[in-house]
Amino acid sequence: MNICTSHNIGCAGNFEFSKQKINHAVAGDRLLSMEIELSLRCNFRCSYCYVPHDSYFDNELSLDEIFGIILQAKALGAGKIILLGGEPSIYPHIQKVIKFLRHHSLEIEMFTNGTGISPDFARELRAARVRVVLKMNSFDQARQDALAGKKGAFNIIHNALGNLKAAGYPAKDAFLALSTIICRQNRDELTKLWTWIRENNMVPYFEIITPQGQAKDNAALELNPLELKAVFEEICAIDRERYGIEWDPQPPLMGNQCMRHQFSCTVTSIGNVQPCVGITKSIGNIRKTRLKDILDHSRELRLLKNHRQTIKGFCRTCEKSDTCYGCRGAAFQVTGDLLASDPLCWRNPENLKPQSLTELGSVDPK
Numbered sequence: 001m002n003i004c005t006s007h008n009i010g011c012a013g014n015f016e017f018s019k020q021k022i023n024h025a026v027a028g029d030r031l032l033s034m035e036i037e038l039s040l041r042c043n044f045r046c047s048y049c050y051v052p053h054d055s056y057f058d059n060e061l062s063l064d065e066i067f068g069i070i071l072q073a074k075a076l077g078a079g080k081i082i083l084l085g086g087e088p089s090i091y092p093h094i095q096k097v098i099k100f101l102r103h104h105s106l107e108i109e110m111f112t113n114g115t116g117i118s119p120d121f122a123r124e125l126r127a128a129r130v131r132v133v134l135k136m137n138s139f140d141q142a143r144q145d146a147l148a149g150k151k152g153a154f155n156i157i158h159n160a161l162g163n164l165k166a167a168g169y170p171a172k173d174a175f176l177a178l179s180t181i182i183c184r185q186n187r188d189e190l191t192k193l194w195t196w197i198r199e200n201n202m203v204p205y206f207e208i209i210t211p212q213g214q215a216k217d218n219a220a221l222e223l224n225p226l227e228l229k230a231v232f233e234e235i236c237a238i239d240r241e242r243y244g245i246e247w248d249p250q251p252p253l254m255g256n257q258c259m260r261h262q263f264s265c266t267v268t269s270i271g272n273v274q275p276c277v278g279i280t281k282s283i284g285n286i287r288k289t290r291l292k293d294i295l296d297h298s299r300e301l302r303l304l305k306n307h308r309q310t311i312k313g314f315c316r317t318c319e320k321s322d323t324c325y326g327c328r329g330a331a332f333q334v335t336g337d338l339l340a341s342d343p344l345c346w347r348n349p350e351n352l353k354p355q356s357l358t359e360l361g362s363v364d365p366k
Contacts, residue, residue, distance in 0.1 A: 016080070017263065019323075025263040026305060029296075030077030032263035035084055035277065036066065038097065040269050042087040044113050045149030046135075048181050048221055050213040050277050051086070060269045063093050065287070067100055069267055072291040078264075080107040084277070086269070089116030095124065102128050109133065111179060113148070114160025122160075122167035131175040133205055134160060138186045139193065147185060170201050177203035182254070183221040187231060194235050194254075198243060206235075206254035208344055210278045212333045229346035250320060251345050252327035261304035261328060265295065275300055278329015279338050303339060304328065313341035314348040 025032045089112045101108045109131040138144040144154040170176035197204040232249035239245040247255045266274045272282035273294050284294030303310045307325045326342025334343040
């Protein structure tokens with residue numbers, strides 16, 4: 001059975017939307033989705049988190065402000081709202097946010113470490129058809145706790161998973177994915193973890209670490225481009241041979257394509273609008289300017305939407321440039337230029353020079 005087809009997730013393309021739908025949104029200058037940080041508060045201290053642990057929580061968006069920006073996004077075409085943190089499941093108004101989104105017929109996706117997913121809340125999520133993306137990086141308890149920066153994280157995650165399964169996840173109308181960062185510490189179990197997720201009818205969401213936030217202080221987590229190439233190709237072969245699922249290995253998502261700059265944006269917990277969580281450059285603030293005006297007048301978004309003409313270096317001439325622009329967040333964090341070539345892509349020969357490999361990881365380039 002082709003698992004991608006059974007879950008309607010388009011594993012051979014974009015995780016969220018079809019190419020046709022994305023092209024239509026670009027042509028009409030419309031959104032398809034919006035990511036929003038409800039709050040930066042979190043009970044985990046993940047070593048790879050894109051949010052620095054010393055982030056302040058003052059002046060975060062009120063519930064009314066969150067509702068307001070959701071309606072603005074809907075008016076611009078967004079049919080899906082992605083809830084981020086911090087940790088959304090411990091946000092004190094999470095049930096109100098979900099109820100509001102359902103009332104306005106918006107699809108909901110929530111990235112979570114599982115902390116607040118009690119049996120009752122799992123049933124609420126199921127009833128609201130919330131797409132849940134649960135973070136899980138290892139089968140090993142000590143390793144998982146270490147990556148999460150919290151003793152007991154392994155048990156929290158598995159309790160949440162059990163509660164979600166008891167509530168009816170995964171199912172055709174109850175999407176459940178497991179989000180895993182690709183790092184040196186779990187490299188030896190990634191194929192096993194991927195296969196286990198597939199065999200349990202969940203969706204694997206494996207992502208290269210973006211070098212920002214806490215990850216900047218934990219460079220030992222990172223794999224270099226040759227190591228990334230090896231693990232991507234290994235798992236690509238498993239999907240093709242075992243499950244009949246075809247996809248092209250390319251960063252930053254395994255079995256997927258990140259094209260979100262064509263149809264989405266991120267609103268931070270203090271109202272700043274960014275192209276994505278990886279491009280930490282504010283293009284405006286919703287407390288000062290309406291979302292439509294921010295998006296309409298953003299030079300950065302225009303450049304990203306026209307990436308085929310504006311992207312620089314090897315990425316511009318790469319044979320995959322029509323369907324891939326690498327990780328713009330990684331490019332921005334490493335070079336300061338959101339249009340620079342992806343510094344972690346193995347297709348770029350510049351990233352495979354001995355000096356580059358030494359800077360990004362430790363492997364013999366031979």
